[in-house]
Amino acid sequence: MTAPPSALDAFVHVPLETFYPRHSDPSLNNPSERLIVPLPAPLFNVPSRPSLLHKIVVAHLSSLRAGTASTKNRAEVNFSGKKIRPQKGTGHARLGSRGSPMLKGGGRAFGPRAKGPDGWKRKINRKEEQLGLRVSLSEKWRSGQLAVVEKLGLDQPSTRTLREKLVERGWTNALFITGDSTNEIDERARWAFELSSGNLPDVAVCTNVFDMSVWDIVKRRNVILDLEAVDSVIARIDPDGPWLEEDWEDIEDGEFEGEEIQDLYQAREDAAQEIEKRA
Numbered sequence: 001m002t003a004p005p006s007a008l009d010a011f012v013h014v015p016l017e018t019f020y021p022r023h024s025d026p027s028l029n030n031p032s033e034r035l036i037v038p039l040p041a042p043l044f045n046v047p048s049r050p051s052l053l054h055k056i057v058v059a060h061l062s063s064l065r066a067g068t069a070s071t072k073n074r075a076e077v078n079f080s081g082k083k084i085r086p087q088k089g090t091g092h093a094r095l096g097s098r099g100s101p102m103l104k105g106g107g108r109a110f111g112p113r114a115k116g117p118d119g120w121k122r123k124i125n126r127k128e129e130q131l132g133l134r135v136s137l138s139e140k141w142r143s144g145q146l147a148v149v150e151k152l153g154l155d156q157p158s159t160r161t162l163r164e165k166l167v168e169r170g171w172t173n174a175l176f177i178t179g180d181s182t183n184e185i186d187e188r189a190r191w192a193f194e195l196s197s198g199n200l201p202d203v204a205v206c207t208n209v210f211d212m213s214v215w216d217i218v219k220r221r222n223v224i225l226d227l228e229a230v231d232s233v234i235a236r237i238d239p240d241g242p243w244l245e246e247d248w249e250d251i252e253d254g255e256f257e258g259e260e261i262q263d264l265y266q267a268r269e270d271a272a273q274e275i276e277k278r279a
Helices: 050-063 126-142 159-169 184-199 214-219 227-237 245-252 259-278
Strands: 011-017 036-040 146-149 174-177 203-206 222-226
Touching: 036 227, 050 126, 050 214, 126 146, 126 214, 126 222, 126 227, 146 227, 159 184, 174 214, 184 203, 203 214, 222 227
Parallel strands: 011 146, 146 222, 174 203, 174 222
Antiparallel strands: 011 036
């Protein structure tokens, strides 16, 4: 269990693990020599907001409804409109048509009507969605269920091999988030990983961070990022913040102030240089 949220921390740390190739860097398999990936604390150590997560998840699931549920009222059922029995003299209650909602097989009173998928949509503001992503990722980090791996891939598509690897690491119920790669070999290995995960019901692969939702994160027990997806996820959850490498010049020019941000980028730069040195 990691430390509770603190406004004094500039960044949080996630150990860098290896997944593919299995022994690409032996030091990554040794906990004492494992590299650390620093992540911005204002994004990955946000206080819990259960009510916000509930609101976003309910809105997301509502938007998935087809909106085609429909029932027939007494005017639409396939019965005659002829009066069943006389109004008076029978000793029974008065009844009109055979399609009365009181009778078996009659129309339904105040039943659901088709309104289309847009009728179930609930509005979620853009900033609410971004905050929800930060809260959900922060919850994963605090519970130790957020991991960063050097690469995601397989030598060849094999669901059995992938399942064995995931069972070994305890990632049987996980969301994998991948970034863009210009290396053809890594791209082919990642394609094999994505193809192998198609038959695993509790495993999801997100290749585009802009398709990632709060429901995708809270639905799975673990969230695993590859190293190339870290900056993309940061840009997704806070596009206006000074967290990416292209913003470093603005920080040096004084646009963004604060020793915490300076320390954060210095730590990230040192970690990137160490990773390149060991590659």
